[in-house]
Amino acid sequence: MTIIDIHTHLLPRVDDSTLKKWKFSAMMGKYKEAGIERIVFSPHIDDPFVDTHRDRIQPVFEWAKEKAAKYGIRCYLGSEFYVRSQKDFSFIPHFNTHVLCETDTNFAPSDYLDTVRSITEKGYKVILAHVERYKFLSPSSSLFEELHDGLGCLVQVNARGARTPEGRAWLKSGVVDFIATDNHGDESLPVALYEILGQYPQVARKMDSFVREHLD
Ligand SMILES: [Fe+2]
Known part of the structure; x- marks a missing residue:
């Protein structure tokens, strides 16, 4: 079973990550x-509360990828895109196919x-x-039905x-596709x-299938 963490802020000095460069390898x-x-x-991309240094993303990612490889960890670059009312999208998609989106809580x-649809x-x-x-948003809300059933959003x-x-309510509803650390x-x-995936093996299986389908 392959475990992937699809949501992290671990590139030092790029966004609001607190991880220092010298602690990256320990992580x-x-x-x-x-x-x-x-x-x-x-x-983070377009998060009104976070100052992201876009120009640092790619070089710091290259640096991080090399460090992580020493631990046998395979890395990917994506982003967490904050949905507002943008007309232009400048996110970095996960695996060129998926976009991790957040918005106001x-x-x-x-x-x-409309933005998710576009x-x-x-x-x-x-x-x-x-x-x-x-x-x-809740698993039974009509908005979620439109996002999930209508637009095929993953959770x-x-x-x-x-x-x-x-x-727990989301996990119990059976619609969750990923658990991640953020x-x-x-x-x-x-x-x-690792421990929470042990408690929700059905989610762990979905994540494993996702890796096999999209990344192997
Ligand atoms: Fe996040």
């Missing part, structure tokens, strides 16, 4: 120990569905990041969020991801 060691050998770096932007019309599949955070819950009542520099998160 890769923690992933390796936890049995997680694939990581997607997903720096309290209110969906008025044109939220991303899907460009040929990408949207992954809804940490769904347990959104006060306007991600955070490893820590999985232990909240909201996270790791900004916490060395305890890789093992937390």
Whole structure:
């Protein structure tokens, strides 16, 4: 079973990651120990609360990829795209096929569905990041039905969020495709991801199939 962490902020000095360059290798060691050998770096893009240095993404990714390879960890570059009312999209898709999307946790932007639809019309599949955070979304809401059944969005819950009542409700509903760390520099998160996947083997199986279908 291959475990992938599709949501992380571990590129030093790129976004709001707290991980220092000199602690990067230790973090890769923690992933390796936890049995997680694939990581997607997903720096924030267009997040109004985060100052992302776009010009640093690619060089820091190349640096990180080389360091991670020493631990046998395969890395990918993606992003976490903040959906607002953009007309131009400048995200970095995961695996060239998927876009990890977040938005305001309290209110969906008025044109939220339209924006998600235009991303899907460009040929990408949207992954809804940490769904347990959104006060306007639940597994039984009509908005979710449109996103999931209508637009084919995939669903991600955070490893820590999985232990909240909201996270448990999402996991119980059976619609969750990924659990991920959303790791900004916490060395305890890789093992937390491994443990929570042990509690939700159906999600672990979906993640394993995803890797085999899209990455192997
Ligand atoms: Fe994130």
